[in-house]
Amino acid sequence: MVYFINDIITGALIGLLYSLVAMGFVVIYRASKVFNFAQGELVIIGGFIVWFTTMQAGLSLWLSIPLSLVLAGLVGYAIERIFLTKLIGESVFSMVMVTVGLLILLRGLVLLVFGPAVRPFPIIFPLKPLFLGDMLIPMNLLMGGIITIVAAVGLSWFFNRTRSGLRMTAVAEDHVVASSMGISVKGSIAFAWVLGAILSTIGAMIFLSGKSLTFLASDIGFAALPVALFAGLESIGGLILAGVIIGIAQSLTTNYLDPLIGGSLGSVVPYIIMLAILLIRPTGLFGWRTIERV
Amino acid sequence: MDPSGIFPTSYRSDRRIIRTRWQVLALVLFMALLLLAPYLVSGRIIAILNMMMISAVIAVGLQICTGYAGQINLGQAAFMGVGAYTASILASKTGLTFLLTIPLAGLSAALFGFLFGLTAARIKGFYLALTTIAAQFLFHFAVLNLPSTWMGGSNGITVPPAELFGLRFVGETAQFYMNFAVTAIMVAGAFGIVRSRFGRAFVAVRDDDVAAGIMGINVAATKANAFLIGAFYAGVGGALWAYLIRFVGVDQFTLFHSIFFVAMIIVGGMGSIVGALVGVFIIRIIQEIIATVGPNIADSVSFLGGDIVFAGMNVVLGGVIALFMILEPKGLMHRWNIMKSSYRIWPFPY
Amino acid sequence: AIAVAASMPLKAQAETNYNLALLSDFSGPYADIMPVLAGGREAVFTWWNETRGKELGVTLNYKNYETRYDAAQVASLWPGIKSELNPIAVVGLGGPDVAALSERLPEDKIPMFMATASYGFAWKPDSWIFNPRPTYSHESAGFLNWMREQRGGDGPLKVAILASEASPAYVDMAKGLELYAEEHPEEIDLVEVIYTEVQPTDLTGQMRRVVRARAEALVIQTNTSIVVAAKRGLQANGSSIPIMMSSHNGLPASGGALGGLDQLEGDFEAYGMAIAADEDTPARQFYETLVADHGLKAPWNVVTAMGVSQGLFVVTVIDHAIEANGAEGLTGEMVREALFAGPITTEETHGFLPSLTFTPDAPFPLEGLKVNVGTVKDGKITIEATGVDVPDVQKW
Amino acid sequence: MTMLELNNVEVTYSDVILALKGVSMTVSEGQCIALLGGNGAGKSTTLKAISGTLKSEDGTVSAGSIVLDGTPVQNMEASEVVKNGLIHVMEGRRVLRHLTSEQNLIVGGHMVPNSAELKNRLDHVYTLMPRLADLRNRTSGFMSGGEQQLLLIGRAMMAKPKIIAIDEPSLGLAPMMIRDVYEVLKQLKSEGTTFFLVEQNSAAALSIADYAYVMENGRIVMDGPADKLADNEDIKEFYLGVTASGERKSYREIKHYRRRKRWLG
Amino acid sequence: MTTNGGIVSSPLAVRGATLKFGGVTALDDVSISINDDELLAIIGPNGAGKTSLLNVTAGFYRPQKGRVELSGQDVTGLRVDQIARRGLARTFQGTHLFAGQTVVENIMIGRHMLMKSNVIQAFFQFGPVMREESEHREAAEEIIDFLEIEAIRNRPVGTLGYGLRKRVDLGRALAQEPSILLMDEPMAGMNSEEKEDLARFILDVREARKIPVVLVEHDMGVVMDLADRIVVLDFGRVIAEGTPEEIQKDPAVIKAYLG
Numbered sequence A: 001m002v003y004f005i006n007d008i009i010t011g012a013l014i015g016l017l018y019s020l021v022a023m024g025f026v027v028i029y030r031a032s033k034v035f036n037f038a039q040g041e042l043v044i045i046g047g048f049i050v051w052f053t054t055m056q057a058g059l060s061l062w063l064s065i066p067l068s069l070v071l072a073g074l075v076g077y078a079i080e081r082i083f084l085t086k087l088i089g090e091s092v093f094s095m096v097m098v099t100v101g102l103l104i105l106l107r108g109l110v111l112l113v114f115g116p117a118v119r120p121f122p123i124i125f126p127l128k129p130l131f132l133g134d135m136l137i138p139m140n141l142l143m144g145g146i147i148t149i150v151a152a153v154g155l156s157w158f159f160n161r162t163r164s165g166l167r168m169t170a171v172a173e174d175h176v177v178a179s180s181m182g183i184s185v186k187g188s189i190a191f192a193w194v195l196g197a198i199l200s201t202i203g204a205m206i207f208l209s210g211k212s213l214t215f216l217a218s219d220i221g222f223a224a225l226p227v228a229l230f231a232g233l234e235s236i237g238g239l240i241l242a243g244v245i246i247g248i249a250q251s252l253t254t255n256y257l258d259p260l261i262g263g264s265l266g267s268v269v270p271y272i273i274m275l276a277i278l279l280i281r282p283t284g285l286f287g288w289r290t291i292e293r294v
Numbered sequence B: 001m002d003p004s005g006i007f008p009t010s011y012r013s014d015r016r017i018i019r020t021r022w023q024v025l026a027l028v029l030f031m032a033l034l035l036l037a038p039y040l041v042s043g044r045i046i047a048i049l050n051m052m053m054i055s056a057v058i059a060v061g062l063q064i065c066t067g068y069a070g071q072i073n074l075g076q077a078a079f080m081g082v083g084a085y086t087a088s089i090l091a092s093k094t095g096l097t098f099l100l101t102i103p104l105a106g107l108s109a110a111l112f113g114f115l116f117g118l119t120a121a122r123i124k125g126f127y128l129a130l131t132t133i134a135a136q137f138l139f140h141f142a143v144l145n146l147p148s149t150w151m152g153g154s155n156g157i158t159v160p161p162a163e164l165f166g167l168r169f170v171g172e173t174a175q176f177y178m179n180f181a182v183t184a185i186m187v188a189g190a191f192g193i194v195r196s197r198f199g200r201a202f203v204a205v206r207d208d209d210v211a212a213g214i215m216g217i218n219v220a221a222t223k224a225n226a227f228l229i230g231a232f233y234a235g236v237g238g239a240l241w242a243y244l245i246r247f248v249g250v251d252q253f254t255l256f257h258s259i260f261f262v263a264m265i266i267v268g269g270m271g272s273i274v275g276a277l278v279g280v281f282i283i284r285i286i287q288e289i290i291a292t293v294g295p296n297i298a299d300s301v302s303f304l305g306g307d308i309v310f311a312g313m314n315v316v317l318g319g320v321i322a323l324f325m326i327l328e329p330k331g332l333m334h335r336w337n338i339m340k341s342s343y344r345i346w347p348f349p350y
Numbered sequence C: 001a002i003a004v005a006a007s008m009p010l011k012a013q014a015e016t017n018y019n020l021a022l023l024s025d026f027s028g029p030y031a032d033i034m035p036v037l038a039g040g041r042e043a044v045f046t047w048w049n050e051t052r053g054k055e056l057g058v059t060l061n062y063k064n065y066e067t068r069y070d071a072a073q074v075a076s077l078w079p080g081i082k083s084e085l086n087p088i089a090v091v092g093l094g095g096p097d098v099a100a101l102s103e104r105l106p107e108d109k110i111p112m113f114m115a116t117a118s119y120g121f122a123w124k125p126d127s128w129i130f131n132p133r134p135t136y137s138h139e140s141a142g143f144l145n146w147m148r149e150q151r152g153g154d155g156p157l158k159v160a161i162l163a164s165e166a167s168p169a170y171v172d173m174a175k176g177l178e179l180y181a182e183e184h185p186e187e188i189d190l191v192e193v194i195y196t197e198v199q200p201t202d203l204t205g206q207m208r209r210v211v212r213a214r215a216e217a218l219v220i221q222t223n224t225s226i227v228v229a230a231k232r233g234l235q236a237n238g239s240s241i242p243i244m245m246s247s248h249n250g251l252p253a254s255g256g257a258l259g260g261l262d263q264l265e266g267d268f269e270a271y272g273m274a275i276a277a278d279e280d281t282p283a284r285q286f287y288e289t290l291v292a293d294h295g296l297k298a299p300w301n302v303v304t305a306m307g308v309s310q311g312l313f314v315v316t317v318i319d320h321a322i323e324a325n326g327a328e329g330l331t332g333e334m335v336r337e338a339l340f341a342g343p344i345t346t347e348e349t350h351g352f353l354p355s356l357t358f359t360p361d362a363p364f365p366l367e368g369l370k371v372n373v374g375t376v377k378d379g380k381i382t383i384e385a386t387g388v389d390v391p392d393v394q395k396w
Numbered sequence D: 001m002t003m004l005e006l007n008n009v010e011v012t013y014s015d016v017i018l019a020l021k022g023v024s025m026t027v028s029e030g031q032c033i034a035l036l037g038g039n040g041a042g043k044s045t046t047l048k049a050i051s052g053t054l055k056s057e058d059g060t061v062s063a064g065s066i067v068l069d070g071t072p073v074q075n076m077e078a079s080e081v082v083k084n085g086l087i088h089v090m091e092g093r094r095v096l097r098h099l100t101s102e103q104n105l106i107v108g109g110h111m112v113p114n115s116a117e118l119k120n121r122l123d124h125v126y127t128l129m130p131r132l133a134d135l136r137n138r139t140s141g142f143m144s145g146g147e148q149q150l151l152l153i154g155r156a157m158m159a160k161p162k163i164i165a166i167d168e169p170s171l172g173l174a175p176m177m178i179r180d181v182y183e184v185l186k187q188l189k190s191e192g193t194t195f196f197l198v199e200q201n202s203a204a205a206l207s208i209a210d211y212a213y214v215m216e217n218g219r220i221v222m223d224g225p226a227d228k229l230a231d232n233e234d235i236k237e238f239y240l241g242v243t244a245s246g247e248r249k250s251y252r253e254i255k256h257y258r259r260r261k262r263w264l265g
Numbered sequence E: 001m002t003t004n005g006g007i008v009s010s011p012l013a014v015r016g017a018t019l020k021f022g023g024v025t026a027l028d029d030v031s032i033s034i035n036d037d038e039l040l041a042i043i044g045p046n047g048a049g050k051t052s053l054l055n056v057t058a059g060f061y062r063p064q065k066g067r068v069e070l071s072g073q074d075v076t077g078l079r080v081d082q083i084a085r086r087g088l089a090r091t092f093q094g095t096h097l098f099a100g101q102t103v104v105e106n107i108m109i110g111r112h113m114l115m116k117s118n119v120i121q122a123f124f125q126f127g128p129v130m131r132e133e134s135e136h137r138e139a140a141e142e143i144i145d146f147l148e149i150e151a152i153r154n155r156p157v158g159t160l161g162y163g164l165r166k167r168v169d170l171g172r173a174l175a176q177e178p179s180i181l182l183m184d185e186p187m188a189g190m191n192s193e194e195k196e197d198l199a200r201f202i203l204d205v206r207e208a209r210k211i212p213v214v215l216v217e218h219d220m221g222v223v224m225d226l227a228d229r230i231v232v233l234d235f236g237r238v239i240a241e242g243t244p245e246e247i248q249k250d251p252a253v254i255k256a257y258l259g
């Protein structure tokens, strides 16, 4: 029973990590209506920046973490400047498709800049887990979970309660209308990418702390997708709930069902849950409902 | 816009794709050249053409589903896989002729696609795009976890060569003719579909599904149909793939492959069959150039080191694709059409 | 063939030239090891040309082809390779090469030689593709039996295996061992078969299952990332169940990714090939020769060893073929025949490979198989055992 | 003082379609000008050219200049044009559909420095258009066509621009509502706002405008003080729908005949 | 009026329709029925529920209470496309055209449901499909001639001005060969010249096709001149019904709407 509870807790925490990565998607979507297919690549880039500042440049964690976040923000900004600015005014669809190109490009770029080797990732959170009686909880996930919740609360306050948040929402709603109201679409999208890149980097730190880094890490982007859709693409707060549910379901499947079937149902369970939810609520739990009017 | 001097004289002639005598000539010449290709160019080129034709069938299907009907589909490689597996199983277990296995492969992929298409009745936009990713993962999971006697599990399936009247389709030349025949039929069929009432219904649903419904179009069925047709093409392409490689394994049909199919239709231009073909050509050609030029560069500029050159090549591939999308977000066909109409009214600027 | 000439200037005294096609993956998933692996195998061809080749009047030319580890790319490259090089042998790399060419090579009558262990799905008679090593399951079964003997006492060895469904090859590793354990309950008790992602989020929970099942060994033949995550999971559980790795995710790679070999103290790597340890073995000596005289630049590690052993495997077979058929007019078919004609001795491969006896029954030797075991002692890779017998594994 | 000046403006769509063929006009501060014209004449295009929203439709100002309050704004980013004091109320009822009516208004006033002022302006809009007050928490995408039209006008008011360029404000409004809206416009005008009014309801437009332009086929074909134009026979017939003698024609009596535009020949 | 087993049934009848969205009552027990070959105008202030009434009729909204009948058949709860296939066509407030498509293509989409060919025939493009295409294309061209939009036949509708779009919208509805036509503010955004043109088209349609038309419109001149009968809605209720003369004099209507 203790183990069962432990599995639930660990699952929920892993789910929160998915939520954090998914938050990268959602923030970009919420502020620009662009669905970023290259989110997983942002995670690796963030990871490599952290690796570079710590393992290569040899900075202490206190220095390298803030520096990495700044650098990641710059990368996000650069991506926006190079790839998306020119497309403002074009259909959102073209922007989304550019992110598909970005995915292919960034994969190559990571390989070119950082090389293909498997790198050790710095130990950012203590390796020693937290012991609660018989239960043990990985420190990186625990602290990551807290960070995720704080970030979610903060960002959802920002988007729902502040005027800047409302401005970005307006951009996501309709680029042309927003700019005709004097809202800088460019600024909003740039902000979104900066934030998205920073969130991805934090995600990378939690995900990879004490582990290894290769471009395989981008798979987390696709693991986080179901969480974003489950919550609904506009909902930041909803990510927490969605992440926890999906994380727990996945953990219980891998630990109790997979041994029985001798396969890896755990890795597809998030997608199955997502499909089921979307069939009931086509825009996720808290996503904006499609408005159809004639 | 028609070239001046060309006026359609009947509704049928107005429907024609090919409108001038020169175009007829060009098409005939092109087809003849293709047919003679095995006698004109090296095996390597023929092999590239084989790959292109198979990709073309799949990309054209995706174009119908995504470009015409507006249903973003990131599961095309999975649908292709279903077709490839179907053809392989039928060919290896029942010895059925490829004349039957190829259409059956299309049908079974179509069925799988249709199931996902049904969800499109409720799920829209990005939500739908991302549920099609689920198709990808579910396919992968199913192949690996169903009893291995069904779909070969992790072992994959070896495919006997296609045979017709004792003629074995092995080697790139023989396969070229087989692929050519199938591709020609499929592409011609695609033109038929998109210019028929179905094509118009697809476009209607893409542009405004509310209005489409009120026009008497069954929106849910149309979307499901779009998936069905798109997946049918993918299935046929998958079967051709199976006969070409003669071994299918689940890792040949990944999400990354699906993403490349999407890239192909974007580069070529959404909503145009020719665009899909152009996109396939461009992306495949870049890949082949990289595979061909890369080793030579690595050899001649040895101070760079092979790893840098090859990694750089991947960047080039990604970069060129991204660049296409940035500079020509509406695809090459769009640029072509603009060029065409400004050429026709030349020398007047407008 | 300009490139061929550029990469391998023709020697005036050589009378006969043969071509080898080298399939590489410099930009796909194995880009990390490719440069080193390529260095190893190319150095062997240089060595052979400069020594044996000179004696025989034969030069082996080679050319690398980039496959991006993609079956479609291999398939479209192949006809070009064939017409451009007309190679007598292909030096392959991995799964996509096998997938794309397994049905094609018999038609074109050109054999392909791999570097890695084999897979259950390639285990078919009359193959044209050959591995110097048996399947991963052979290797793990051999290792586990050795471990059980080391442990002594009664009862089977309790074992867990960590695999992934990300690639069918990874599934294959688990399936083979599962079948072996099923058929040999007195040897191996497979207590856990765990599937995870290629870059796992967290394996603490899964490792607790392994610990609670009292596993005595954990087999991970997939990739480095999984080894790292599993190690962290075991550490969190305060456990030191030894991990058995394979060559491509072996001690040096995994140790590097963990930030130091000391983290892997007491863990093992086991495969049917020389262990790249510090000890002065014949393999090590041959490596030093390659470095000193034949331009090899790669460090002494398992990947280099893999490249060198593959190169040696190829040149030895060709050597046999020349002996049997003379230096002139060699064909791919003759090369393949030579493989079955007699064993490739461990001396011929300078201790990189055990003695190999191929039959048309399988793409790898079915008898007399051996694995070597390496471990980390005091932060250093050492050879723990050599020539460990591989049991008879049934096809799955 | 000249608020807005167009000099020989040409607009092309998709590099090939020439929609404006050299349009010049002047709007002085505090003035209300009306731009009349048939379907496809290029009225909306003129507004889009001024406000910088052409780009989203693949259009550019290919010749000529547009000067807003001393700053050249042709091909300027739309959000920058707004900073120069112009708000464009676009046709097509483009509300921010998932936001509530009030959130739409707040977005309109997003440049307001403090929230007290924001509240003030909201109240001002609500007193001028009480219907919007009733709807404040309604998701705007679900509102009726007319309600959305009102919301757009309210949203423009929130920004308190120097000049409002408004595309068919009376579109889809009930007769009583049109009167109300024009009352509001008059009120704003008296407060000093400059208006650039594109309108099909010519009677209403001419009643408030000081000066009017008539556009056909991308060209200005007629212009003059509003009251003068209102007396012009053609304007009466084509735009005001009254016969030369000042009587309204019945739509039932319309016969199938081609009319001739006198100013074209 | 069709006689159906002795019972006289109107081409379109809405009986006691009530439609609520959360707290908003868009329609409150609304009943209307239309006679053969009649032009019924529906007027009312903004937000009165006119469009909602059309939406209920077309099956786009499902009323919580009440029924919709087409020629005596209950069609409540059918999908929009099923209702369209029973002969109901409509134009939209604003436009809902297929913006990227040309005028001809838009009109051909309107004919989709009248066409019979299947996918396989379309794929192989043999005989019947081609014949069907040509036939329907001819019908589409007739509509284009009728609406006098020949010149813009091959223009994408996205590039047309508002007024022409409305005309194409009408063309597309006519292409469905409806037995009843609903029009939601067709005159909005037109100057009086264009209104006259459109009025003429509406009159011609009635003359040629002899179908009943339901017209929602805010232009009183048009409504009073064209309508045979007028229904006035306010806050989702019918507050008056009668001939134009009666309505113009009705004090409730003057208070709520005309002002």
Ligand SMILES: Nc1ncnc2c1ncn2[C@@H]1O[C@H](COP(=O)(O)OP(=O)(O)OP(=O)(O)O)[C@@H](O)[C@H]1O
Pocket (backbone or CB within 6 Å): D013, D014, D017, D019, D037, D038, D039, D040, D041, D042, D043, D044, D045, D046, D057, D058, D059, E158, E159, E160, E161, E162, E163, E164, E189
């Ligand atoms: N996006 C576009 N692409 C191409 N041509 C366009 C585009 N938008 C408008 N046009 C063309 O430019 C001309 C002017 O259109 P505009 O929308 O300005 O007309 P308008 O006067 O506002 O008409 P309406 O009263 O019908 O709204 C028209 O001929 C139209 O076809």
Ligand SMILES: Nc1ncnc2c1ncn2[C@@H]1O[C@H](COP(=O)(O)OP(=O)(O)OP(=O)(O)O)[C@@H](O)[C@H]1O
Pocket (backbone or CB within 6 Å): D138, D142, D143, D144, D145, D146, D147, D172, D174, E021, E024, E025, E026, E044, E045, E046, E047, E048, E049, E050, E051, E052, E053, E093
């Ligand atoms: N889907 C919906 N969800 C919520 N409210 C709605 C919905 N559709 C309509 N309404 C509300 O119902 C009321 C009636 O709307 P409707 O569109 O029928 O008005 P209308 O009479 O057509 O007005 P207008 O003349 O302005 O077009 C409005 O207050 C509108 O806000």
Ligand SMILES: [Mg+2]
Pocket (backbone or CB within 6 Å): D043, D044, D045, D091, D167, E161, E162
């Ligand atoms: Mg307009």
Ligand SMILES: [Mg+2]
Pocket (backbone or CB within 6 Å): D144, D145, D146, E050, E051, E052, E093, E184
């Ligand atoms: Mg309405």
